[in-house]
Amino acid sequence: MTDTDQKSFIPASRPSWYGPPYLTADMYPSSYERRAKLRQDVFRCFLTVITSAALVALIMRSITGAGIVYREMLVQPSIDDPAELIKGIPSSEHIRDFFHMYASQSHLAGSERDKELAEWTRDKFIEFGITDTKIETYWPMLNLPISRRLAIVSPPELAFEASLKEDPVEEDESSRRPDVPPTFHGYSGDGNVTAPLVYVNYGRLNDFEQLVNQGIDLTGTIALVRYGKISRGLKVRAAELYGCSGVLIYTDPLDDGPVNKSAPTGSFPEGPWAAPSTVQRGTVHYLSLSTGDPTTPGYPSTENAPRVPLNESDHVPHIPSLPISWRDARPLLQALENHGVTDPDWVGGLEDIGYYTGPSEALVNLVNLNKYEIKPVWNVIGRIEGAVEPDRVVIIGNHRDAWGFGGSDPVSGSATMLELVRTLGILLKNGWTPRRTIIFASWDAEEYGTVGSTEWVEDHQDWLAKEAVAYLNVDVGVRGNLFGADASPLLHQLLYQVTRTVIDPHTGKSVYQVWKERQQKIPSGDDEEPLVPLARPLGAGSDFAAFFHHIGISSISLTYGGVKGVYHSIYDSIYWMEHFGDPTYEYHQTMTRIMGLLTLRLSDDIVLPMYPSSYGKELTYYATRVESRHAGLKLPELTSAVQKLRHASDKFDQDIEKLRAKVEKHQHKHEHLGHKTKKQVAKVNQQLLDFERAFINPHGLFSRPWYKHTVFAPGLWNGYGSQTFPALTEAVDSHDAALTRQTEEQTVRILNHARKSVA
Known part of the structure; x- marks a missing residue:
């Protein structure tokens, strides 16, 4: 057999x-x-x-x-052992059904289908036993394109008109639907410009600087850049900073296509990688400066909220931009041949293209005109009341809106979260109740700039800052079999404990073991930390941003990663998932188990499963990284503060282990604790919540005050990846000694405040 x-x-x-x-x-x-x-x-x-x-x-x-x-x-398993039930109940068949419901039609934020899915999700929450469920509506400013054009208009021999659309694929019914969304950028600027073209590699600051150093005048040109390395919004921001009049961002086959790829290979639909007509939609909101509706910075987008005019916002572009395919990019790159210079590091994967910088002699017409309007978006909020600490809340969230059908992004997360709701509903019907309140959130308008979640956080900021225990995020739940997580160091040990108890579907090993074995093969490039750590620091680009960076709620964001060639295209579909991503939905099922066990521990552990000692270790590494940015740089006050915090956090964890052991027999039973023990638990749990909050600077980072976490922020010119000790790092990079010293002192004050919270 x-x-x-x-x-x-x-x-x-x-x-x-x-x-x-x-x-x-x-x-x-x-x-x-x-x-x-x-x-x-x-x-x-x-x-x-x-x-x-x-x-x-x-x-x-x-x-x-x-x-x-x-x-x-x-x-x-007995209801007295809810962890085993959470492992046993999730069904790949149910997940598949939910997946098909969410991904059967495109559902852009604010669309009629988006609203229908919000109502369907609400009804499912209620059906599964979360009767306290409602839709909370916000009114952000969103855009849709009304006119787009990309053409080479002179000389006549180079004339070209871009299609600005993706080809229907016979194998994938979704791609042939009449409701496929247009290819455009969220929050892109309006404009109709005709200008020479320049090729600027990935559109990073150093890429633009390289052209300037070569004597190329960028003023008024249209920048052609490829996707990758940094967020798309910061490519447009850099182009605007250097005087460009417009930006085209294309998908290159070397980055997201089949060039130089192995196991698997092939463009969609034969393989998982981008096809020649694939277009990556997405927001160009400057996510490293803030998230949410740019017309209501720092406060919620209620229907009658006061607005900052979009043309006065510094957090969105004011020049036009379009996303395009490599098929449409090829004639543009051909028009640049033998104009300017070429650099081997700038060469992509298109055959017979030299990737010259330009400027071109050819003139390109770029048209991008939008309809901006204030429109409703719908967050679905379901609440399971806690039995012992009902005021304390654990929040689990996934965004529902998509740039198209949203197979991996976000439907894989939506389907797994809904299956977790079903799972916990079964536990509730069989007599289980969590110790603390659990909130499930189906966010809207994430794709425009984590709008729905940010507006909700800004609307409930005081309550969340006081009562929220943690936020658990799932966005791209599954696009392959490579488990990964971004997390606050306070939750690292919990993450490792949980993944040690869940089995990987294909290897029979624990998820933790498979994860660790993969990471041990990846060098970090750092002598002191030679291997990439398992859990990554939190950057931006998903719904944890407002919770973690703005008000200091410890957060985790989970994913099963893989090939992202069809990201934000119409080919991210049911067909793609069932042929390339997770055909049997096994990894969706596994993700549900991981999410469920994390939720159970955070909502039910008597002593919160948070470990400040992990923070102390990470801070030691981060402080060393700041000093290493410039030869001879010494930050003695920072080093001393980190050492003291590490010592205090190590001692705190050692001390509360005795308390954890003492209350272990009472787990999941909500039995009465002795008065003295109850007071000890309450004090320790408050200290654990205060610890993360202590890193919040109420004034924010000096370059971007919406971001308030002293230890983490998205990279100022990266957008997605995390920058540790962001304010201090930016001060050091400014070569301003007075600013560096001032920022070090401010950072030390914050670290000392955190240390005192666990003293």
């Missing part, structure tokens, strides 16, 4: 809600079948014919992978 021929046997008496198999590595057919036969013989003596038939009618199912077959548990 081969692996793929083996079957698991599930008793017909299993509750219908229990879902498909929970994967365990120690249940194999031979011993399993002997046990089943023995039970059947015993029951035959005592039970009715109907019961006997039910026992014989075993449900057949097998999950195979990498030579290992996993079996479903025969014994239903």
Whole structure:
């Protein structure tokens, strides 16, 4: 019998809600079948014919992978062991059904389909037992294109008109739908410009600076840049800074296409990578400066909120931009041949293209005209009341809106979160209640700049700052089998503890072990920390931003990563997921388990599963990185403050381990704790919440005051990736000694405040 021929046997008496198999590595057919036969013989003596038939009618199912077959548990775990139920209930079939519902049509933020899905999600929350569910509406400024054009208008021999659209694919029904969204940028500037073209590689500051140093005048030109390395908004910001009149951002086959790729290879639909007509839509909001509606900075976009005129905002572009495919980019790059210079590091993956910088002699016409309007978006908020600490809240969120059909982004996350809602609903119906309140949030308008979540945080800021325990985010839940997480160091140990208990579908190892083995192969380029750490620091680009960076709520963002060639295109679809991303929805199922166990620990552990000592270790590394930015730089006050904080946090964790052990027997039971123990728990938990909040500077970073976390922010000129000690790093890079000293002193004050919170 081969692996793929083996079957698991599930008793017909299993509750219908229990879902498909929970994967365990120690249940194999031979011993399993002997046990089943023995039970059947015993029951035959005592039970009715109907019961006997039910026992014989075993449900057949097998999950195979990498030579290992996993079996479903025969014994239903007790409600006293909710962790095992959370591992056992999630169903790949349910997830697939939810996935198809969300991804069957395009659902851009503010669209009619977006609203329909908000109402459907609300109804599902209620159906699954979260009766306290409502839709909270906000009114941000959003744009849709009304006129777009890209053409080479002279000389005549180079004349070219770009299609600005993606080809329908016979294999993928979604791509042939009439409601496919246009290719455009959220928050792009209006304009109709005709100008020479320049090629500026990835559109980073140093790329533009390189052209200036070569004597190329960028004033009034249209910049052609490729996707990658930094967020698209900062490419436009850099172009505007250097005097360009417009920006075109294209997908190059070397970055997101099949060039130089192996296992897997091939452009969609033959493979998972970008096709020649693939276009990556997306926002050009300057996410490293702020998130949310740029017309209501720092306060919620209610229907009658006062507005900052968009043309006065420093957080969005004021020049036109368009996303384009490499098919449309090729004639533009050909028009640059033998004009300017070429650099081997700037060469992409298009054959017979020299990737010359220009400027071109050809003139290019770029038209991008938008309809900007204040329109409603809909956050779905479901609440499970806590039994012991109802004021404390754990928030789980995923955005619902998409640039198209949203297969991996965000539907994989939407489907897994909804399956977690179903799972916890089953626990609720069987008598379980969390210690603390759990809130599920289906955010809207994330794709424009994490708008829905930011407006909600700004609307509930005081309450969240006081009561929120943690925020758990899932955006691209699954686009492959590479588990990864961005997280506050306070939650690193929790993340590792949980992933040690969940089995990877294909290897039979724990998710943690597979994750660690992969990361141990990736050098960090740093002598002191030679390997890339498992959990990454939080940057920007998803719905954790306002929670973590703006008000200091410890956060985790989870993903199963993989090939991102169809990112934000119409090809990110049901077809793509079921052929390349996760055909069996096994990794969606695994993600649901991980999310569920994290939610359970954060909402139910008597002592919060947070570990300041992990912060102390990370801060030591971050301080060293700041000093290493410039030869001879010494920051003695910072070094001393970090050492003191690390010592205090290590001692704090050691001390509260005794308390954790003391209350362990009371987990999940909501039993009455002794008065003294109860006071100890309350004090420690408050200290743990205060610790992350202590890193918040109420005045914000001097270059971008919306961001207030002293230790983390998105890179000022990166946008997605995290910059540690951001204010101090920017001061050091300014070569302003007085500013550096002032910022070091401010940072030290914040670190000392954090240390005192766990003293």
